[in-house]
Amino acid sequence: MIKGDTSxxxxxxxxxxxxxxxxxxxxxxxxxxxxxxxxxxxxxxAVVRDAIAxxxxxxxxxxxxxxxxKVISLNEASLNELYxxxxxxxxxxxxxxxxxxxxxQRQQLISLLDSQKSVVRSNNYYQEAGDVDFHYHIITxxxxxxxxxxxxxxxxYLVRMYRVQLGMTGPRVSNAYFEHQQIAMAxxxxxxxxxEMLMRRHIQYSMQTIIDKFAANSISQLQL
Amino acid sequence: MIKGDTSxxxxxxxxxxxxxxxxxxxxxxxxxxxxxxxxxxxxxxAVVRDAIAxxxxxxxxxxxxxxxxKVISLNEASLNELYxxxxxxxxxxxxxxxxxxxxxQRQQLISLLDSQKSVVRSNNYYQEAGDVDFHYHIITxxxxxxxxxxxxxxxxYLVRMYRVQLGMTGPRVSNAYFEHQQIAMAxxxxxxxxxEMLMRRHIQYSMQTIIDKFAANSISQLQL
DNA sequence: AGTTGATAAATTGTCGACAATGTTTAATTT
DNA sequence: AAATTAAACATTGTCGACAATTTATCAACT
Numbered sequence: 001m002i003k004g005d006t007s008x009x010x011x012x013x014x015x016x017x018x019x020x021x022x023x024x025x026x027x028x029x030x031x032x033x034x035x036x037x038x039x040x041x042x043x044x045x046a047v048v049r050d051a052i053a054x055x056x057x058x059x060x061x062x063x064x065x066x067x068x069x070k071v072i073s074l075n076e077a078s079l080n081e082l083y084x085x086x087x088x089x090x091x092x093x094x095x096x097x098x099x100x101x102x103x104x105q106r107q108q109l110i111s112l113l114d115s116q117k118s119v120v121r122s123n124n125y126y127q128e129a130g131d132v133d134f135h136y137h138i139i140t141x142x143x144x145x146x147x148x149x150x151x152x153x154x155x156x157y158l159v160r161m162y163r164v165q166l167g168m169t170g171p172r173v174s175n176a177y178f179e180h181q182q183i184a185m186a187x188x189x190x191x192x193x194x195x196e197m198l199m200r201r202h203i204q205y206s207m208q209t210i211i212d213k214f215a216a217n218s219i220s221q222l223q224l
Numbered sequence: 225m226i227k228g229d230t231s232x233x234x235x236x237x238x239x240x241x242x243x244x245x246x247x248x249x250x251x252x253x254x255x256x257x258x259x260x261x262x263x264x265x266x267x268x269x270a271v272v273r274d275a276i277a278x279x280x281x282x283x284x285x286x287x288x289x290x291x292x293x294k295v296i297s298l299n300e301a302s303l304n305e306l307y308x309x310x311x312x313x314x315x316x317x318x319x320x321x322x323x324x325x326x327x328x329q330r331q332q333l334i335s336l337l338d339s340q341k342s343v344v345r346s347n348n349y350y351q352e353a354g355d356v357d358f359h360y361h362i363i364t365x366x367x368x369x370x371x372x373x374x375x376x377x378x379x380x381y382l383v384r385m386y387r388v389q390l391g392m393t394g395p396r397v398s399n400a401y402f403e404h405q406q407i408a409m410a411x412x413x414x415x416x417x418x419x420e421m422l423m424r425r426h427i428q429y430s431m432q433t434i435i436d437k438f439a440a441n442s443i444s445q446l447q448l
Numbered sequence: 449a450g451t452t453g454a455t456a457a458a459t460t461g462t463c464g465a466c467a468a469t470g471t472t473t474a475a476t477t478t
Numbered sequence: 479a480a481a482t483t484a485a486a487c488a489t490t491g492t493c494g495a496c497a498a499t500t501t502a503t504c505a506a507c508t
Contacts, residue, residue: 006289007289008289008290008461009461009462010277010461010462011289033488033489034489034490035488035489035490043462043463044461044462044463044464045462045463045490046270046273046461046462046463046464047462049270049274049490049491050273050274050277053234053277054277054278054280054281056278057278057281057282057377058281059373065230065231065235065469065490065491066232066469066470066490066491067469067470067490068470068490078369078370081368081369081370081371082370084316084371085316085370085371085374088312088313088315088316089309089312089313092308092309092312096308144308145302145305146302146305146306146308146309147305147308150309150374153281154374232490232491232492233492234491234492257458257459258459258460259458259459259460267492267493268492268493269460269493269494270491270492270493270494271491271492271493273460273461274491289460289461289499290459290460290461290498290499290500291460291499291500292459292460292500449508450507450508451506451508452505452506452507453504453505453506453507454503454504454505454506455502455504455505456501456502456503456504457500457501457502457503458499458501458502459498459499459500460498460500461497461498461499462495462496462498463494463496463497464493464495464496465492465493465494465495466491466492466493466494467490467491467492467493468489468490468491468492469488469489469490469491470487470488470490471486471487471488471489472485472486472487472488473484473485473486473487474483474484474485474486475482475483475484476482476483476484477483478479478480478481
């Protein structure tokens with residue numbers, strides 16, 4: 001954590017903790033000790049409490065009075081629920097992107113897909129977080145701040161947390177690239193209805209993959 | 225604020241501040257002074273800061289380092305965006321409610337509508353917050369906790385804030401009751417697709433009403 | 449009257465301390 | 479040995495204080 005930025009220490013602590021949780025450095029279900037985190041980051045507990053309060057509302061931690069906070073536990077039921085919500089919201093994002101994307105945003109999306117073409121050939125197509133993430137561009141391209149806040153404020157991190165937990169940040173089958181292309185073409189043609197439908201399908205397939213992976217992961221842990 | 229509860233003071237302060245903001249006691253766009261709020265509620269500033277941190281993530285306040293927090297400003301663009309998101313999420317809630325509602329929840333919904341029948345006759349049909357709110361029952365009846373958290377954690381309060389600002393907590397035309405009935409019947413018959421479609425329509429009409437009201441309100445303020 | 453600069457006052461961000469609560473460890477009883 | 483109770487320890491919730499930053503006020507100048 002770099003001091004001297006225009007952000008408060010509390011904000012930096014929040015981002016740092018959020019990333020540590022999402023990327024699996026702090027395990028799901030584990031207890032967050034304000035005292036230890038304050039020591040580790042060399043800040044006062046007030047800073048840590050501010051960050052934890054916000055993480056609670058982001059639904060990455062659960063907090064109980066006098067007991068403290070712990071990272072949420074991941075389970076198949078909540079994964080299912082999360083994907084239902086994700087599907088509804090990202091389908092909306094795709095429809096709005098088809099209608100609302102600026103020319104510049106459209107060009108960025110196309111450029112992104114072009115730059116990823118060679119990656120697909122070597123069967124290494126996957127989505128890193130942030131600027132090079134296809135979904136991130138669709139969401140921001142919706143130009144609906146309320147939707148951006150919801151998706152990038154909470155859903156995005158929860159989904160990523162599951163993917164990290166399941167080791168799904170690595171290569172994926174290249175169907176995803178094809179689906180992304182189809183969605184991008186619908187958006188380019190400003191066909192909101194098609195973009196929405198394709199995105200629903202895409203998320204549905206993705207959901208099936210991650211649920212299968214979760215189930216397989218649970219079975220292999222039972223066998224240990 | 226009652227002390228001695230099992231909730232922390234920070235939680236009570238959060239709820240109290242949220243309600244004050246949503247119900248218009250603290251004006252939109254106004255500055256929140258930690259010092260003054262702490263005085264008013266007779267707690268330390270730490271309690272107030274905890275509450276404000278959470279209100280920030282709920283998107284009811286905007287916070288800037290070294291400047292402080294202020295209540296969001298309401299405007300037509302963000303109202304529009306909010307309703308787009310609300311429509312997607314409540315349509316999903318209706319579909320899930322048709323599939324997931326327990327028998328008991330279904331009975332409660334029907335009872336609620338029955339109890340409101342006489343109110344409609346006197347043209348006084350409106351939705352108070354919480355337990356007697358039709359939408360609240362649909363959302364909880366979705367039995368998707370992720371969806372409940374999103375809608376009841378943020379969207380619900382933002383929508384209510386707009387309605388209070390526009391004086392829309394009073395009587396409404398009784399079309400709403402008819403629409404609610406139609407939705408409830410689709411849910412009772414477990415017809416998720418119809419429930420979803422009817423809910424989209426219902427929110428769309430509601431959106432048109434509130435946008436018209438917002439525009440009329442803005443014009444009348446310009447004429448002052 | 450409007451602008452600029454300096455000073456005072458207020459507010460925010462963070463700190464360490466204290467009291468209350470919960471957890472862990474040790475001692476006692478069965 | 480197992481169960482119960484008491485004591486010690488750790489953590490959380492809240493407090494007031496300090497330093498840094500911003501805002502408000504006032505005086506001087508144009």
